[in-house]
Amino acid sequence: MQKLRVAILGAGGVVGKTYLHLLKNHPYFAITYAASSVRSIGECIQGHILQCPDDINAIKDAADIVFSCLPKKAADTLEKLLQKAGLAVFTNASSHRLLKDTALVIPEINGEKILTSKNAPLIAKPNCSIQSILLSLYPLHREYTLKKLQVTSLQSVSGAGKSLSAAEITDNVIPWIAGEEEKAVAETYKILDCTFPFSISCMRIPTLHGHMAQISASFEKKPSLKNVVELWDTFRGYPQLHNLPSAPKKPVHYLEEIDRPQIRLDRDREQGMAVSVGRLKKSPLFDISFCALAHNTLRGAAGGGVLSAELYYHAHYVMQDLQLL
Numbered sequence: 001m002q003k004l005r006v007a008i009l010g011a012g013g014v015v016g017k018t019y020l021h022l023l024k025n026h027p028y029f030a031i032t033y034a035a036s037s038v039r040s041i042g043e044c045i046q047g048h049i050l051q052c053p054d055d056i057n058a059i060k061d062a063a064d065i066v067f068s069c070l071p072k073k074a075a076d077t078l079e080k081l082l083q084k085a086g087l088a089v090f091t092n093a094s095s096h097r098l099l100k101d102t103a104l105v106i107p108e109i110n111g112e113k114i115l116t117s118k119n120a121p122l123i124a125k126p127n128c129s130i131q132s133i134l135l136s137l138y139p140l141h142r143e144y145t146l147k148k149l150q151v152t153s154l155q156s157v158s159g160a161g162k163s164l165s166a167a168e169i170t171d172n173v174i175p176w177i178a179g180e181e182e183k184a185v186a187e188t189y190k191i192l193d194c195t196f197p198f199s200i201s202c203m204r205i206p207t208l209h210g211h212m213a214q215i216s217a218s219f220e221k222k223p224s225l226k227n228v229v230e231l232w233d234t235f236r237g238y239p240q241l242h243n244l245p246s247a248p249k250k251p252v253h254y255l256e257e258i259d260r261p262q263i264r265l266d267r268d269r270e271q272g273m274a275v276s277v278g279r280l281k282k283s284p285l286f287d288i289s290f291c292a293l294a295h296n297t298l299r300g301a302a303g304g305g306v307l308s309a310e311l312y313y314h315a316h317y318v319m320q321d322l323q324l325l
Contacts, residue, residue, distance in 0.1 A: 001317070001318065003026075003027075003028060003029055003030040004028060004029050004030070004064040004065055004313060004317070005029075005030055005032040005033075005062060005063045005064045005065075006023060006029045006030060006031050006032060006033070006063055006064070006065055006066075006067060007031075007032065007033035007034070007035070007059050007062060007063035007065070007066045007067070007087075008020060008023070008031060008033070008034045008035070008066075008067045008069075009035050009036075009053055009059075009066060009067070009068045009069065009070050009078070010035075010036060010053075010068060010069035010070045010071070010092075011034040011035060011036050011045055011048065011050060011069075012036030012037065012040055012043075012045060012050065013036070013069055013161060013162075014158055014161060014297060015069040015092055015297060015301045015302050016034075016036065016069045016302075017045065017046065018297050018298070018301065018302035018303070019067050019069065019302045019305070019306070020034065020045065020046045020048065021046065022246070022302055022303060022306050023067075023306065024046075026245065026306075027245055028245065028309075028310055028313045029065075029306075029309070029313075031048060032062045032063055033051060033058070033059055033062040033063050034048040034049070034050055034051065035050055035051045035052060035053035035059075036050050036053060037053060038052070038053065038054075053070070053074070053078075054074070054078055056078075056081050056082060056085055057085075059082065059085075059087070060082075060085045060086065060087060063087065064087070064088070065087060065088040065089070065090065065309060065312075066079075066082050066087050066088070066089045066090065067090050067092075067302075067305055067306075067309070068082075068089055068090065068091040068092065068093060069091075069092040069093070069301070069302070069305075070091075070093055071093070072093050072094060072095050075091060075093035075095045075096075076093075076095045079091050079093065079095065079096060079122060080096070080122070083120055083121070083122045086119075086120050087120060088119070088120050088121055088123070088309075088312060089120075089121070089122045089123070090123050090125070090305045090308055090309050090312075091122065091123070091124050091125065091305075092124075092125050092301055092302075092305060093124075094127070094179075094183060096122055096124055097124040097126065097127075097183075097187060097190075098186055098187070098190060101122070102122050102123070102124050103117060103121060103122070103123045103124065104124045104126055104187060104190050104191055105123055105124070105125070105126075105191075105308050106126060106131065106134055106135065106138075106191060106304070107237060107238055107239045107244075107247075107304075107307050107308055107311050108135060108138070108235070108236075108237025108238065108239060108240070108251050109134060109135070109138045109191060109192075109237065110191055111237060111238035111239065111308075111311050112238070114238075114308060114311045114312050114315060115238065115311065115315045117312065117315075117316075119316065121312070123308055123309075123312070125301065125304045125305050125308065126187045126191060126304075127180070127183045127184055127187055128155075128159055128211060128294075128296040128297075128300030128301055129153045129155060129159075129180060129183075129184050129200075129202060129211055129213070129296075129300075130184050130187060130188055130191075131211070131275065131294040131296075131299050131300045131304065132211060132212070132213050132275045132277075132292035132293055132294035133151055133153070133184070133188070133213050133215060133292060134188060134191060134192070135251055135252055135275045135292075135294070135299075136215065136232070136252055136275055136277050136290070136292040137149075137215065137217060138192070138235075139231040139232060139234075139235040139252070140217070140219065140223060140228060140231055141192060141219075143223070143227075143231055144219035144220060144221045144222070144223050145219055145220040145221065146192070146194075146196050146217060146218075146219060146220075147196055147197075147217075147218045147219050147220050148196055148197040148198070148217070148218045148286070149196065149197070149198045149199070149200075149215070149216070149217050149218075150198075150199045150200070150215075150216045150217075150286065151184075151198075151199070151200040151201070151213050151214065151215050151216075152200070152201050152203070152213065152214045153180070153184070153200060153201065153202045153203065153211060153212075153213045154203055154205045154211065154212040154213070154214075155177065155180075155202060155203065155204055155205065155211045155296065156204075156205060156207040156208055156209050156210050156211060156263070156296060157169050157204065157205075157206065157207065157208060158208055158209050158296060158297050159204075159211065159296045159297075159300075160177075160204060164204065169204060169205075169206045170206060171206070172206060173203055173204065173205050173206070174203060174204040175201070175203045176202070176203070177202045177203070177204055180202040181200050181201065181202050184200050184202065185198050185200060207263050207264070209263075209267055209295055209296060209297055209298075210263035210264075210266075210267035210293055210294070210295055210296060211293070211294055211296045211300060212261070212263060212291060212292070212293045213291065213292045213293075214289070214291055215289060215290055215291070215292055216283050216285065216286040216288070216289040217286055217287060217288055217289075218286045218287045219287055222287045223287065223288065225280055225281070225282065225288065228280060228288060228290075229254050229280065232252040232253075232254045232277060233250075233252075233254060235250075235251055235252050236250075236251070237251060238311055239251075239307055239310070239311060242311070242314050244307060244310040244311060244314060245310055246271075246273060246303060246306050246307045246310055247273070247307060247310075248269075248270035248271070248273040248274035249270065250270070250274060251274060251275060252274070252275050252277060253269055253270075253274055253275070253276050253277065254277050254278065254280070255276055255277065255278040256278070257278065258279070260276070260278045260279075261276035261277065261278050261291060261292075261293040262293075263293060266293055267293060267294075267295045268295060268298075271298070271303075272295035272297075272298030272299055272303060273295075273298060273299050273303050273307070274299070275292055275293065275294045275299070276292070276293045276294075277290055277291065277292045277293075278290065278291050279291045
């Protein structure tokens with residue numbers, strides 16, 4: 001089966017370099033265009049010569065789909081132009097997430113938006129902070145319906161990109177991340193297609209990768225702890241059903257040890273694409289509380305983008321080819 005040609009925009013950043021690594025020798029995709037900033041044209045990253053980041057015609061001639069991890073200002077205009085040029089765009093930027101015609105997708109939760117998408121969609125990956133929150137809550141919400149939610153999100157420094165200096169975070173916790181809490185709430189409502197009381201506090205912590213969330217939740221129907229663990233253990237989505245290359249075999253892993261999950265020990269579970277949960281208990285203020293951990297640059301960024309593109313490829317190329325047999 002023919003591979004799709006891929007352009008990576010923003011290839012010089014942390015997420016862009018992760019895309020380059022994940023797409024090397026990928027069974028569905030071949031990198032044919034990589035770009036970062038105008039100043040970096042001609043530089044070589046991971047064997048790829050960086051080209052112009054805003055030459056729409058050159059990108060269209062070289063690629064079938066685009067992975068964009070551009071800064072918000074560049075993404076605001078360029079991503080829509082690429083979509084209008086006929087390219088499927090998978091974006092990590094926040095620019096278009098809440099627009100009505102943009103699919104905001106976590107493949108295991110609302111992957112049907114990719115399965116039914118048009119040929120040149122703009123598909124956004126949600127904020128990295130909500131990956132562990134929603135992947136752990138969705139199987140419970142589907143069964144019992146969320147009623148109210150309180151979260152404290154502890155976010156590693158790689159989520160800040162280049163905006164945070166070592167001096168600021170060393171031996172420190174920063175109890176506020178600009179715009180993060182508002183994005184988490186709005187994007188959660190859009191993905192789940194419902195609203196409920198939701199309070200979240202986001203903090204920057206001095207770890208390299210991995211976002212940890214302390215979650216307290218109540219539901220319309222109160223679940224038992226046993227049923228919660230069973231729902232996590234049996235939860236599967238479209239990526240698992242179709243055995244996609246980047247899909248974890250189990251999206252959610254429950255750890256029984258009292259001191260897990262831990263960022264350093266558990267963030268790389270299933271190549272960084274699975275969520276680790278633990279510390280499940282009854283709560284005096286909510287029905288349940290637990291901890292959830294996800295790798296922010298893999299499941300929360302480049303890995304999540306690749307998984308969405310794999311589902312798009314499967315729906316628009318693999319299944320169509322099978323229908324022609």
